[in-house]
Amino acid sequence: MQGLARLAGGVSRGLAYLGAFAVIAMMLHICLDVLLRNLFNIAMNTTPEIVARYYMTGIAFLPLSYLEFRRQMISVELLDFALSDRMRRGSDVLVMLVACGTYVLLAWANWPKALKEAQAGTFVELVSLQFPVWHSYFVPAVGFTLAAVASLFAAWGLINPRVATELGMQEE
Amino acid sequence: MNVDIGLWGIGILALLLVLRLPVALSLILVSFGGIWSLIGLNPAIGILANTPYSFVASWTMSAVPMFLLMGFVAFHTGMTGGLFEAAKVVLARLPGGLAISSIFACSGFAAVSGSSLACSAAMGRIAIPEMVKAGYRPSVAAGCIAAGGTIGALIPPSILMIIYGVIAETSITQVFVGGISIGILTALGYCLVVLVICWLRPDVIPSRAEMADNQGYGALAKVLPVLALVLLVFGGLFSGLFTATEAGAVGALGTMLLALATRTLSWAALRTSLIETVTTTGSLLIIGIGATMFTRFLGISGLSNFISQAVAGSDLSYFALMLIIVAIYLALGTFMEPFGAMLVTLPVFLPVLEAQQISLVWFGVLVVKLLEIGMITPPVGMNVFVIKNVAGKYVSVTQVFAGVLPFLLSDLFVVAIVVAAPSLVLFLPQLLQ
Numbered sequence: 001m002q003g004l005a006r007l008a009g010g011v012s013r014g015l016a017y018l019g020a021f022a023v024i025a026m027m028l029h030i031c032l033d034v035l036l037r038n039l040f041n042i043a044m045n046t047t048p049e050i051v052a053r054y055y056m057t058g059i060a061f062l063p064l065s066y067l068e069f070r071r072q073m074i075s076v077e078l079l080d081f082a083l084s085d086r087m088r089r090g091s092d093v094l095v096m097l098v099a100c101g102t103y104v105l106l107a108w109a110n111w112p113k114a115l116k117e118a119q120a121g122t123f124v125e126l127v128s129l130q131f132p133v134w135h136s137y138f139v140p141a142v143g144f145t146l147a148a149v150a151s152l153f154a155a156w157g158l159i160n161p162r163v164a165t166e167l168g169m170q171e172e
Numbered sequence: 173m174n175v176d177i178g179l180w181g182i183g184i185l186a187l188l189l190v191l192r193l194p195v196a197l198s199l200i201l202v203s204f205g206g207i208w209s210l211i212g213l214n215p216a217i218g219i220l221a222n223t224p225y226s227f228v229a230s231w232t233m234s235a236v237p238m239f240l241l242m243g244f245v246a247f248h249t250g251m252t253g254g255l256f257e258a259a260k261v262v263l264a265r266l267p268g269g270l271a272i273s274s275i276f277a278c279s280g281f282a283a284v285s286g287s288s289l290a291c292s293a294a295m296g297r298i299a300i301p302e303m304v305k306a307g308y309r310p311s312v313a314a315g316c317i318a319a320g321g322t323i324g325a326l327i328p329p330s331i332l333m334i335i336y337g338v339i340a341e342t343s344i345t346q347v348f349v350g351g352i353s354i355g356i357l358t359a360l361g362y363c364l365v366v367l368v369i370c371w372l373r374p375d376v377i378p379s380r381a382e383m384a385d386n387q388g389y390g391a392l393a394k395v396l397p398v399l400a401l402v403l404l405v406f407g408g409l410f411s412g413l414f415t416a417t418e419a420g421a422v423g424a425l426g427t428m429l430l431a432l433a434t435r436t437l438s439w440a441a442l443r444t445s446l447i448e449t450v451t452t453t454g455s456l457l458i459i460g461i462g463a464t465m466f467t468r469f470l471g472i473s474g475l476s477n478f479i480s481q482a483v484a485g486s487d488l489s490y491f492a493l494m495l496i497i498v499a500i501y502l503a504l505g506t507f508m509e510p511f512g513a514m515l516v517t518l519p520v521f522l523p524v525l526e527a528q529q530i531s532l533v534w535f536g537v538l539v540v541k542l543l544e545i546g547m548i549t550p551p552v553g554m555n556v557f558v559i560k561n562v563a564g565k566y567v568s569v570t571q572v573f574a575g576v577l578p579f580l581l582s583d584l585f586v587v588a589i590v591v592a593a594p595s596l597v598l599f600l601p602q603l604l605q
Contacts, residue, residue, distance in 0.1 A: 019454070020446035023237050030234070030421035034414045048231040059237055060228040060457040063450045072451050073194035074459060074509045076552075080192075095193055102197045105204065109220035140224045 005166035008153045009069065013168060015146065016066035019059050026055035045126045053136040061143025065150030068099065069157075069167050089158055096155035103148035110141040174210060178475030181206040185466075185516070195512035196455075199462025203469040210472050219468055224461045231417060232338055233460075237453040238420025239329040242427050243285030244445035246401070247294050249431040249438075254394020255280040256298050261391050267379035268370035270306055271316045274299040275362045278320035280395065282327035282355060283402045284427070286334070288547055292321025292555045293562055300563040307378040310566040312369065315548075315575020317563075318555040319362055319583070322544035325510075327355035329405070329420065332510055332543060335460060336536040339467075339518050343533065345409065345416045346601040350537040353597050354590060358541070361582035369578060397430045410604075456511055463515030470519050479520060480527040493528065494591045497521060498542060505546015509554065514543055533601050534594045541590065545583050548576045 029047060036042040067073055075095075083091060117137040123130040157164035181202050188198035200220075208216035227233075246252050259273035259280070266272055274295055281291045296317045303313035325332050328348035337344035370377040405423040408414050414422055431437035470476045483493065504513040518539075525535055547555040556572045567575070590597055 016447060016450055019450040023241060023446055023449050026234060027238060027241065027421045027424050030418050031425045034418050034422060038413055051234050052229045052231045056228050056230065056234055057225065059450060059453050063454045064458070067451055067454050070451065072455055073196060074455050074512055075192050075194045076189045076508055076512070079190060091192055098193055099197050102201055106200070106220055106224065109217045110224065113221040136229065137225060
């Protein structure tokens with residue numbers, strides 16, 4: 001089972017790096033568009049669609065499992081001072097299980113949507129071309145599914161410190 | 173009654189937040205349950221299926237990771253470190269000169285970074301040890317930097333302002349420009365506080381004996397990379413070469429190229445900056461998704477309309493309404509993270525403000541100022557915790573909170589001025605129009 005935890009930690013890190021790659025690609029793509037437009041009056045009509053539908057979805061949804069392992073979701077710390085370490089750990093496990101349930105709900109809603117868009121072959125009309133965008137609808141579905149799995153592993157990691165190490169939960 | 177379900181939703185949301193469930197997931201769960209109970213399961217699933225993609229797949233929203241990247245790269249490559257040295261050259265001779273230099277350095281940092289945490293961390297590391305060495309009381313030195321850090325989110329670029337602009341459907345450029353006035357007002361207020369303390373309590377802030385590490389006029393050159401970036405981003409933005417959305421990408425690339433040219437961009441700095449950009453963007457955007465669902469839920473329940481009509485019918489004066497809103501944000505700021513507090517409350521406040529014909533550009537600037545005050549108020553003042561992290565050997569958390577107090581008074585004064593005279597914020601955006 002610890003091998004499984006190692007795999008989950010590795011996948012989440014890999015997806016976070018993919019998100020990081022999307023950040024660099026998006027930056028270069030937008031800058032190239034600005035440069036071509038201002039220097040040579042060449043318009044790259046597909047830039048806003050590629051940025052919005054591919055880079056942005058990648059940056060937002062792919063690192064979700066990494067965020068869960070690193071406990072970087074923003075929460076309110078009003079009660080933290082009143083909880084003992086044991087109570088806080090128990091509360092953290094409970095929060096992770098509720099988080100898992102919420103991600104399952106989101107994945108459950110987003111997979112049929114992605115499949116429907118794929119069947120329809122959804123595209124956007126740009127000046128002279130039809131730009132296919134149906135692939136991008138799978139990104140949230142994949143991100144939410146992996147985040148659900150990650151939350152479950154993170155709950156396990158909170159109970160078992162060795163699993164937490166395999167998941168990378170104790171890294172800075 | 174549908175409105176009752178809306179009110180129950182707000183109550184359950186508050187409960188989930190107190191029980192430590194992440195803000196984003198609390199918003200999503202409450203919205204899903206609320207919409208299910210109001211109009212059925214299928215529409216609720218429909219909102220779960222459509223909102224995440226439609227919120228994130230946005231050209232305008234791409235400015236968030238780009239401006240974050242720009243700030244993180246500037247921070248991790250030490251590009252902003254020279255700001256304090258440069259400010260000292262000009263300002264160190266004033267009474268309380270080191271503290272005033274640090275406030276000006278924070279304002280300079282703010283022009284390349286949209287985050288107050290990064291601003292506090294960067295300046296805290298450099299300025300607090302030097303101030304303590306020069307005889308400043310550690311609590312006041314730390315308080316000055318914790319407060320100065322809030323300028324990071326006021327002077328554009330500001331991540332809070334970008335997300336506000338998207339949610340409120342108002343011009344991000346105009347909110348940015350409005351932020352310049354309140355950023356400058358805040359900085360001047362803090363400088364005044366330093367001068368007053370220096371005058372009343374020279375044992376807390378000494379007026380002299382702080383030139384020991386001054387590097388001379390050569391240090392002014394250290395401000396050039398930041399100045400070049402500000403000129404690149406805002407020059408291009410206001411001259412029409414690129415839009416506010418594109419400005420983030422140009423700024424991020426410009427920062428990397430400058431860091432490469434000055435040989436400060438290491439692989440580790442780039443990797444850390446990219447991972448921090450991705451994790452921060454991910455945690456912010458999912459709150460945005462939750463807040464969009466929550467807005468739909470409140471809209472369907474009729475609560476937003478109900479509150480707008482109640483405010484309109486109650487003959488609340490402008491000042492009474494603003495007093496209520498300011499009090500709510502200050503209270504939320506004491507224990508909530510700014511993005512969470514903003515996105516949870518905007519669905520309720522925006523319809524009220526629109527009905528009262530209050531400028532959403534002005535309100536965006538005010539909200540960001542109020543939320544930044546929350547970054548330095550106990551018990552959860554993130555800037556204070558950051559300062560404790562970087563200067564822990566000089567001060568305790570309680571001492572930083574104590575040191576922040578005089579600067580908080582200045583903040584409240586700035587809020588009062590901005591509420592009393594909205595034109596102070598709006599004259600620059602109007603000039604732009």
